[in-house]
Amino acid sequence: MLSRSKSTLWTVIITWLLALCFAGCSLLAEPPVPTPAPTQESQIEEEPVEAHPTPSDATLEPEGERPAPDRETLYVHFIDVGQGDCILIEAGCFTVLIDGGPRNSGQLVVDYLVKRGIREIDVLIATHPHADHIGGLIAVLESFPVKRIIDAGIPHTTVTFDDYLTLVETQVKAGCRYETPEDQTIELPGAAFLDILGPPGDLGSLNDNSVVCRLVFANTSFLFTGDVQQAAEESLLEREVPLTADVLKVGHHGSRTSTTPPFLDAVSPTYAVIPCGRDNRYGHPHDEVLERLERFGVTVYRNDQHGTIIFTSDGDTLYVQTCTE
Numbered sequence: 001m002l003s004r005s006k007s008t009l010w011t012v013i014i015t016w017l018l019a020l021c022f023a024g025c026s027l028l029a030e031p032p033v034p035t036p037a038p039t040q041e042s043q044i045e046e047e048p049v050e051a052h053p054t055p056s057d058a059t060l061e062p063e064g065e066r067p068a069p070d071r072e073t074l075y076v077h078f079i080d081v082g083q084g085d086c087i088l089i090e091a092g093c094f095t096v097l098i099d100g101g102p103r104n105s106g107q108l109v110v111d112y113l114v115k116r117g118i119r120e121i122d123v124l125i126a127t128h129p130h131a132d133h134i135g136g137l138i139a140v141l142e143s144f145p146v147k148r149i150i151d152a153g154i155p156h157t158t159v160t161f162d163d164y165l166t167l168v169e170t171q172v173k174a175g176c177r178y179e180t181p182e183d184q185t186i187e188l189p190g191a192a193f194l195d196i197l198g199p200p201g202d203l204g205s206l207n208d209n210s211v212v213c214r215l216v217f218a219n220t221s222f223l224f225t226g227d228v229q230q231a232a233e234e235s236l237l238e239r240e241v242p243l244t245a246d247v248l249k250v251g252h253h254g255s256r257t258s259t260t261p262p263f264l265d266a267v268s269p270t271y272a273v274i275p276c277g278r279d280n281r282y283g284h285p286h287d288e289v290l291e292r293l294e295r296f297g298v299t300v301y302r303n304d305q306h307g308t309i310i311f312t313s314d315g316d317t318l319y320v321q322t323c324t325e
């Protein structure tokens, strides 16, 4: 945990205020000051807006060049796709995309990747076949070559899934590796790694068979849980796989059927991200989950309130940017 001097804090705050004047992206819609306010004790600190391009920063056009490889910094973007999941991991030039949100967010996701200078995807993970996770991947698969695809390997009887599968087959014919999850570790630049933690594949519901993975970069870590519910959480606990993480992507959009206290206790996150749409018809996130997170002292970020949420890690400290339209 790092602390900053007062002068550095004032520099950050002044930089933020200046950046807010010129950028279309704000930390939060209101109040117009950095929130949550960093404290001396906080592990999480805001990053100057101009330091890392965000969706509103049109500095990288489609034909633009990718930022220079940076092995010292890891970016994890929780892209605001409304009611759905979409997570982009960037480690140097290595790109991992976990889910793509619903189908009507596909172009938004493609545009986001293009603005980041991304031209191919190293690993694409489709956690499970529900439309709010794979729908947006259709536009992604149509737009970018993908080197490796990992999904739960479980079919679904929807047009969206058929379209997804057709495009996966096209990618495989072009040389892409297709895998169903096995306990495996994907190495990323900068000695970061992504552990695929399952599912075991026999848990009944599509949600519980979501691909779960844990990203580690030096002393910082993230856990991505798809839409797993209690059965999968119990399975992960029984298998005693490593679950601790600084940042938990909350399962199933904050539904009360997920994020059980024993699971939360094992993950022991400092921060949680809830991917959910504004005024969604499911009432996500449910109050019970918000209360559990509060009881465990977890700081919560939500796509419906904070827009796209970007964590930056230097291996020791996590920084966060939020970006509402």
Ligand SMILES: [Zn+2]
Pocket (backbone or CB within 6 Å): 084, 085, 130, 132, 133, 227, 252, 253
């Ligand atoms: Zn979902």
